Amino acid sequence: MYRRMAAERAGHAVEPVSDTEWKREYNGDGWGRATRVPAAPLRPHLRDCVRMTSEESLAERAGVSTRRIGALLRGEQESVSLVVADRLCVAVGLPLSLVYQDA
Numbered sequence: 672m673y674r675r676m677a678a679e680r681a682g683h684a685v686e687p688v689s690d691t692e693w694k695r696e697y698n699g700d701g702w703g704r705a706t707r708v709p710a711a712p713l714r715p716h717l718r719d720c721v722r723m724t725s726e727e728s729l730a731e732r733a734g735v736s737t738r739r740i741g742a743l744l745r746g747e748q749e750s751v752s753l754v755v756a757d758r759l760c761v762a763v764g765l766p767l768s769l770v771y772q773d774a
Contacts, residue, residue, distance in 0.1 A: 707750040710743050712770050713759060717744055720763040733762035 678685050720729050721744065730737040735755055742748045743759075751759075760767045 706753040708753055708756050708771055710746075710748050710751045713751065713756055714743060714746070716763045716765055716770060717759065729759075729762055733758040735759060735762075 717729065717740065721740070726737050726740045726744070729735075730740050733740075733755075735758055739748075739751075739755065743751065756771070757767050760770050
């Protein structure tokens with residue numbers, strides 16, 4: 672993305688990117704190459720939400736597996752993809768920028 676933006680700023684022609692390529696290269700899918708953020712700032716908000724509902728309910732609202740929620744709550748995951756962090760923030764009703772103020 673940085674290279675594309677730099678090329679555009681320099682006035683070079685940049686080929687359009689298909690929707691599929693954009694999703695694969697820039698959005699990620701929540702796994703693997705996606706940008707990662709620390710799980711620690713998210714953990715207390717997940718705990719609060721699970722106390723009021725359940726892991727299953729949170730997982731369903733966020734579109735994330737219950738195994739992932741459990742691993743985050745138990746501290747087994749040091750980081751989480753930005754995509755998943757955003758989904759979880761939406762599910763608990765907090766903006767991503769509030770949870771990750773330092774990012």
